[in-house]
Amino acid sequence: MSAMVEVRNVVKTYERGKQKVPVLNGLSLSIDKGDFVALMGPSGSGKTTLLNLIGGLDQPTSGEISVADTRIDQLSSGALANWRAANVGFVFQFYNLMPVLTAQKNVELPLLLTNLSAAQRRQNAEVALKLVGLADRAGHKPKELSGGQEQRVAIARAIVSDPQILVCDEPTGDLDRKTADEILTLLQQLNKDFGKTIVMVTHDPKAAEYATHTLHLDKGSLAEQAAA
């Protein structure tokens, strides 16, 4: 199986004022296409930083990152934005939906960056909402939805442009156990049925059980690798 994500000798150092804070120390890893990987580790271990680098939200201080056959560490800011729009779907812990838009319009948002017509955008958003089981809530605004429903809308938004990889930052961190299990089952379904590669940061060992692989980070380095 070919790799979806290749990380080689990546160093990431943040500058906080005059102080340099090293977060990733020459980290290397590979994630295959169609894999569902859970990234675990204590706070400050570099999980979210690694996720941001894989999702193209940030650039490494040094090292190489290839995702979906593109060296994203070499892309300019504009090219990286285009690449994200075409290749990555994001799911956040606090959903990050636009409060002024309905669920339908939130899901359509990434499609504004495509050449699809308004009718096609509407249709694609309807399909995505149906897939996450929220077709009947399309006209509701985020504040009219429960946490689990908001996260489903966020997942619909992440998959509406049919990206190759989903990047999820503690997607169940704000949900109760039952709802969390529903969301994780949905992610698992997207992985198994639609072949989406998923990289998920989590503190929750139960959530990690839904992944096919778990990677443990500690102090900016890969600690161990476990297969589910």
Add this chain to the structure above:
Amino acid sequence: MKYLSFIWATLWRKKTRAAFTILSLICAFMLFGLLQAIGTFFTAGADFVGASRLIVQSRVSFTDSLPVRLMPQIERVPGVKAVSHDQWFGGIYGENTQAIAFASDPVRLRKVYPEWVMTDAEWEAFANTRTGAIVGRKLADQYGWKLGDKLPLKSNIFPQKDGSMAWTFDIVGIFDGKDENWQNQTTSLYINWNYFDEANQFGPGTAGVFAVELEDVNQADEVAAAIDQLFLNSPDETKTQSEKDFNKGFFAQIGDIGLIVRLILIAVFFTIIILTGNTMAQAVRERIPEMAVLKTLGFSNGTVTMMVVVEAVLLCLIGGLLGMLFATLAIKGLGQAAPGFFSAVRADGMLWVQAIGLMLALALAVGLPPALRAGRLKIVDALAAR
């Protein structure tokens, strides 16, 4: 255009705040429309008044009348085609309605002011009726005056020889303007100077100003200088200027209207920049995580910047256009309520162009700083609320 519905929804994120900001913009642009229209009217004089006429007044003030006996001397100045004389009558109609009334010689008025259009019969009636008066079309329409009506006027300046301030005239003509501009000026009336001079208790044989029709407009400066030279060091020194300058000077008595208007507008827009700028900055500050999400989804820095600028443009256009609409309606209303003065004040196309230019400039001034800030946001920092 595909972003418009999202930008529109964002604009109304805080409905009360957006409504109050728009309300303040409406007030600002309504003031702009009203003041600018009135200011232009005052400072421009009447632009359509040609330079073919000079106005001769007393060097001291136009309230200091000149003897009519100077007229033959003025007529002999080379370059002078015709001369008429006007005395401000200051008539009050009804309870307290100020009429713009002048005492003028009918024959001379017709020669010097060909812009006033009436039938020959009406001009002749005006010349041959001692108590005759001619009224402008707009004024006649406003009060429903017709030919043959008696026109009672009270003068607050000139009593009759019996001491009465009440005068009665016969309407013998209703004049129109030669074109739209002059038609808008048909808010005044003329009474026969000969009758006025005979019946008037004081200042016989005087006029407030002489209107001089030129043979060649290019000689205006020379003729004006020659007339003033003629009466230099006499008891009746004169000041001669173009009709347009005279009109501007008349309004300048009230004050430097243009400067007053500019100062008020500067104060208004300084306040509105601070107010709207603060609203925009706050609106963007509140949405920093949302901007970061947009960028995460693939919106470029330029697109995010553009969206904030468009939001500011929408805000300023909604408030500004509504404000200008209300100003235009108010100007129309004033014109109908007081046609004698406000009928010439108009919110024309140029005023709208200026206003729209100002709306866009205001939008850039208040929208660009937060827009650039939004464009420069680092996704990771913004998502982490750092």
